């Protein structure tokens with residue numbers, strides 16, 4: 292297997308001095324791959340030179356990933372402190388963050404996490420695979436007071452040493468302004484959807500201006516996303532003529548251009564794949580072969596505001612539609 296020296300992978304420094312590798316392996320395999328296949332990919336990735344793995348309890352594979360991590364440690368491939376492991380608390384555990392974190396730690400067979408995120412800012416009790424159109428009687432909009440209660444539990448995890456860094460995911464400017472105003476420990480980063488056709492420039496810039504780093508998820512445009520996250524209006528980043536032209540110049544797959552653009556723009560990227568060749572191309576892609584200034588400029592102009600992960604499954608009964616999740620007019624929808 293081809294490998295990349297992990298020391299050649301760039302990192303970003305968070306406001307507290309922690310250093311996070313700019314590329315991590317995503318582990319949300321939707322319905323396409325078994326937990327064992329994804330765990331095997333984690334093991335392969337670490338042998339290949341990946342040092343950052345993006346996990347979550349709701350991906351239902353932390354136990355299998357934990358077994359894979361135990362193997363790489365036992366085989367002496369890597370030491371715990373050389374890895375960056377992220378996990379996330381799911382929506383139905385906003386009142387039981389510490390318990391949820393301890394469960395993830397037990398499943399991953401770790402005694403601390405490098406990063407713990409609140410996966411979504413909505414309390415919600417639906418099963419991970421529920422129907423797209425369902426409105427959940429137990430779901431609700433963002434209530435800042437409740438979120439800060441959840442955030443207080445996140446802060447306690449840092450204080451007790453179970454977690455080194457805490458962050459948010461899927462929050463908007465309106466929500467982040469309130470969180471920044473009221474938090475004791477500021478989020479180190481926000482994990483959010485970003486790819487060339489959905490650049491979220493205003494939100495991205497807001498985060499960076501406030502010292503909050505950004506992890507961009509679905510960086511390739513999530514071609515394997517579940518059926519519930521597909522609409523006829525969705526566009527395909529990898530088929531964009533600008534992306535394809537850059538890929539031809541650099542002799543790489545268009546997917547790799549999306550990742551190079553992401554890292555060069557200044558964000559952390561977490562592409563998913565279980566295929567050894569793709570995992571390698573992605574890791575190699577962010578360690579060499581920059582886009583030119585003109586190419587960066589050209590990609591900045593192909594934004595189509597095409598959100599793929601709309602979050603419909605989190606809607607509460609009185610919500611008008613998925614736009615309510617994203618505070619499109621700058622006001623938190625209730």
Ligand SMILES: NC(=O)c1ccc[n+]([C@@H]2O[C@H](COP(=O)([O-])OP(=O)(O)OC[C@H]3O[C@@H](n4cnc5c(N)ncnc54)[C@H](OP(=O)(O)O)[C@@H]3O)[C@@H](O)[C@H]2O)c1
Pocket residue numbers: 316317318319320345346410460461482483508509510511512513514515516544546547561562563564565566568569570572573600
């Ligand atoms: N915080 C959140 O709410 C949130 C939401 C969504 C995702 N995430 C995280 O972000 C990660 C990545 O997002 P994602 O899985 O939605 O989408 P993605 O990384 O944009 O796309 C993954 C797909 O791209 C394909 N691919 C990967 N590398 C490729 C290459 N070099 N050439 C061609 N195709 C390539 C893979 O194909 P194969 O299937 O053939 O390998 C896979 O199906 C997730 O796994 C998860 O960890 C977080």
